[in-house]
Amino acid sequence: MTTILVFANQKGGVAKTTSTLNTGVALREMNHKVLAVDLDPQGNLSMSQGIDPDSLTNSMYNVLIQRESIDGIIQRREIEVAPASIDLAGAELALSSAIGRERALEKALMEVKHRYDFILIDTPPSLGLLTINAFTAADGVIVPVQCEYLSLRGLAQLEKTLEMIRENLNPHVEIKGILPTMFDARTVHGREAIEILRDSFGGLVFNTVVRKTIKFAEAPVQGRSILSYEPEGKAAETYRTLAKELLNGNTSQHEERRFSEPLPVHGAYI
Numbered sequence: 001m002t003t004i005l006v007f008a009n010q011k012g013g014v015a016k017t018t019s020t021l022n023t024g025v026a027l028r029e030m031n032h033k034v035l036a037v038d039l040d041p042q043g044n045l046s047m048s049q050g051i052d053p054d055s056l057t058n059s060m061y062n063v064l065i066q067r068e069s070i071d072g073i074i075q076r077r078e079i080e081v082a083p084a085s086i087d088l089a090g091a092e093l094a095l096s097s098a099i100g101r102e103r104a105l106e107k108a109l110m111e112v113k114h115r116y117d118f119i120l121i122d123t124p125p126s127l128g129l130l131t132i133n134a135f136t137a138a139d140g141v142i143v144p145v146q147c148e149y150l151s152l153r154g155l156a157q158l159e160k161t162l163e164m165i166r167e168n169l170n171p172h173v174e175i176k177g178i179l180p181t182m183f184d185a186r187t188v189h190g191r192e193a194i195e196i197l198r199d200s201f202g203g204l205v206f207n208t209v210v211r212k213t214i215k216f217a218e219a220p221v222q223g224r225s226i227l228s229y230e231p232e233g234k235a236a237e238t239y240r241t242l243a244k245e246l247l248n249g250n251t252s253q254h255e256e257r258r259f260s261e262p263l264p265v266h267g268a269y270i
């Protein structure tokens with residue numbers, strides 16, 4: 001059985017790409033077979049595995065628009081990667097008039113799905129046709145949320161889109177978990193953000209909390225995951241813990257944080 005997970009949040013800079021890659025590598029370390037699909041025209045996931053999107057002759061664009069085989073574009077890195085290139089930016093428009101436009105990715109994955117335990121999909125910061133293709137192909141959605149600039153309204157919009165997908169395209173897709181990222185324990189702000197998330201979404205929030213550290217910016221420059229860049233570091237360990245939580249439910253040792261003081265809800269969060 002293959003599990004297809006989408007990392008989505010229409011807000012940019014919340015660690016979608018970082019989480020897709022490092023969760024994938026953590027699952028790979030546990031001997032699972034993993035494919036990461038880069039659906040963001042910016043190609044950050046591809047770049048963070050040392051693939052230059054500008055040098056590609058074929059990418060997810062050709063797969064989705066020209067219905068070429070996805071097998072032909074997959075590259076083996078720390079995990080297997082189906083890369084994006086900048087022309088993917090034109091895919092939404094090109095797809096919009098195509099029959100079965102929401103199912104192009106689901107169809108493409110059919111060919112290779114059996115080879116993997118996990119297919120992780122990185123999406124652009126929008127709820128457009130590329131992200132809808134990902135939701136249509138998926139079993140679950142992981143929503144990284146930056147603790148600093150929490151947008152509950154953004155999460156409500158995402159859930160509304162998923163509701164529409166369930167009604168029309170993929171009845172079983174659901175939010176698998178909300179992942180707090182870039183957490184800074186030293187700020188009241190960061191702690192409040194987690195508290196608000198847990199109050200609003202309860203058990204849907206992962207126990208694993210990803211802390212803010214510069215290592216996450218350093219690793220991709222070298223075309224490596226954080227697990228390869230600093231294998232013994234805390235950041236690597238966090239994504240291993242997340243992978244365990246994904247596999248086992250909320251059982252692993254975790255960084256759950258509860259704070260005793262009552263929390264004012266700031267308008268800035270909503």
Ligand SMILES: Nc1ncnc2c1ncn2[C@@H]1O[C@H](COP(=O)(O)OP(=O)(O)O)[C@@H](O)[C@H]1O
Pocket residue numbers: 011012013014015016017018019044125181182183210211212213214216217218220
């Ligand atoms: N836990 C973290 N702490 C500090 N910086 C991070 C963390 N996670 C990601 N980043 C950095 O923040 C930026 C945005 O992350 P990215 O994964 O590209 O977000 P998205 O894909 O949602 O746009 C990148 O430069 C990344 O290296």
Ligand SMILES: [Mg+2]
Pocket residue numbers: 016017018040044122123
């Ligand atoms: Mg990204």
